[in-house]
Amino acid sequence: MSEPLTKVDSAVQGLSSSPPKETKHRRTSSSAAGVMNINDLEAQGTELQIAKETQKLGWKINKSPSTIEEKEHLKKLLTTPPVKKIDLHFPLGLEVTARNLKGVTIKDALDAIHKQFKKRADDELDLPYLAGFEWDKEESWTRLIVHLQKDAGHQPISKKKKKGGDE
Secondary structure, eight states, rough: OOOOOOOOOTTTTTTTTSOOOOOOOOOOOOOOOOOBBBHHHHEEEEEOOOGGGGGOOOBBBOOOOOOOOOHHHTTTTESSSSEEEEEOOTTTTTTTEEEETTTTTHHHHHHHHHHHHSSSOOOOSSSSSEEEOOTTTTOOEEEEEEEEEESSSSOOOOOOSSSOOOO
């Protein structure tokens, strides 16, 4: 029983010493096609267009964006071309960031703003209503300026029917 063992592993014999490496494709980010990085747009000199619907919302910044009557406006992209994230700058210095890998929508921007102001009471806010956004490429290419106002502005008027007939 002093003989050395000579066992052969059939799975390894005849192959190189290192097993073949499997190449796995790295998953790309789940962003939609055509959605840009704001810094790439600046490098290319591509100008932003802001959705005009933001000026017609009559939205109070300390109320949830779900209180807006025109739900279809919330689904629209905030900018053209769509971006993954954008900073929203308030005149007094506060800055919030809206993000969405499929393109920042109006709702994403309102959610980011609401998160900052949801705990504020109505009387704490001098200008409680969103007036719209402004893109000033001279000041900063990568952010939008948030404009606020005292009242709801041109809010949609709901038509109510009077009870009774013509008398």
